[in-house]
Amino acid sequence: xxxxxxxxxxxxxxxxxxxxxxxxxxxxxxxxxxxxxxxxxxxxxxxxxxxxxxxxxxxxxxxxxxxxxxxxxxxxxxxxxxxxxxxxxxxxxxxxxxxxxxxxxxxxxxxxxxxxxxxxxxxxxxxxxxxxxxxxxxxxxxxxxxxxxxxxxxxxxxxxxxxxxxxxxxxxxxxxxxxxxxxxxxxxxxxxxxxxxxxxxxxxxxxxxxxxxxxxxxxxxxxxxxxxxxxxxxxxxxxxxxxxxxxxxxx
Amino acid sequence: xxxxxxxxxxxxxxxxxxxxxxxxxxxxxxxxxxxxxxxxxxxxxxxxxxxxxxxxxxxxxxxxxxxxxxxxxxxxxxxxxxxxxxxxxxxxxxxxxxxxxxx
Numbered sequence: 001x002x003x004x005x006x007x008x009x010x011x012x013x014x015x016x017x018x019x020x021x022x023x024x025x026x027x028x029x030x031x032x033x034x035x036x037x038x039x040x041x042x043x044x045x046x047x048x049x050x051x052x053x054x055x056x057x058x059x060x061x062x063x064x065x066x067x068x069x070x071x072x073x074x075x076x077x078x079x080x081x082x083x084x085x086x087x088x089x090x091x092x093x094x095x096x097x098x099x100x101x102x103x104x105x106x107x108x109x110x111x112x113x114x115x116x117x118x119x120x121x122x123x124x125x126x127x128x129x130x131x132x133x134x135x136x137x138x139x140x141x142x143x144x145x146x147x148x149x150x151x152x153x154x155x156x157x158x159x160x161x162x163x164x165x166x167x168x169x170x171x172x173x174x175x176x177x178x179x180x181x182x183x184x185x186x187x188x189x190x191x192x193x194x195x196x197x198x199x200x201x202x203x204x205x206x207x208x209x210x211x212x213x214x215x216x217x218x219x220x221x222x223x224x225x226x227x228x229x230x231x232x233x234x235x236x237x238x239x240x241x242x243x244x245x246x247x248x249x250x251x
Numbered sequence: 252x253x254x255x256x257x258x259x260x261x262x263x264x265x266x267x268x269x270x271x272x273x274x275x276x277x278x279x280x281x282x283x284x285x286x287x288x289x290x291x292x293x294x295x296x297x298x299x300x301x302x303x304x305x306x307x308x309x310x311x312x313x314x315x316x317x318x319x320x321x322x323x324x325x326x327x328x329x330x331x332x333x334x335x336x337x338x339x340x341x342x343x344x345x346x347x348x349x350x351x352x353x354x
Contacts, residue, residue, distance in 0.1 A: 083300075096275075169320065179301050185293060215300060
């Protein structure tokens, strides 16, 4: 964009971009469920600062839920870190795609990397025009970052005030959150089969090994299926909230 | 303090993973197998986390109000409810099941 142009005209042009509108609406939808992360994190035993650090610095919804889920279930810090890291591997794939589609240069690459998540990658990939791709990526990435962090704090404060988490069904909220993250990725028979196999492996492993480890055993099984399997290479790489769910005219 | 260390380590690993996509030459990573493993890992981990949060109580298996939460969330997802509503459905499901006397 030309820095000499009138800033007001730029803003109007920016808000008229279809990619920006998609990016901002996905930012609101995703940001809002930061409330559930904040509340669950505090009721899993994390303090406000630790909860904020996860949203500000780790900034990848699935990995954050995994981290607090493993600790909340009695797992070790090492198991939580490993589960979160394995769940973040898909962000490297998104990074590679965004490097080709958005082409950030210099220091912007480091900012782009931090806001490379399911939602920003999906918003950019849904556009065909290079300028729109760039606008979509940045508006979704920065928009989700700001709102996700604001609502994490809101959730943490609400969660801290609730008292007994079980009475409010917050352990049920965690179950629902993970199912909600899994659901959009179950398109087709193979992803569903992988999910069932990994859930069964987990249930068999729970009584046999220390808390946290069943998740890593299931991850090893899932990794082996991916390594030796022949499924379509994009399965599992769907955003939690599909930016183009209604209409789909930009796909 | 120990927990802080693992939190910060997880944050560093997460950022370096994202950055790798931008800095590592595409030909090293751009193959169908890498994409597939990233995808199956995501599905497997989320399925496993769902199972642990529903059925595990420490190192034991338990059938309690959380199974109602799972069912309520599934119904909300089938009705195409937004994520936050799904999470609320899970919470309400578990809370009501406990009110009704489930452990």
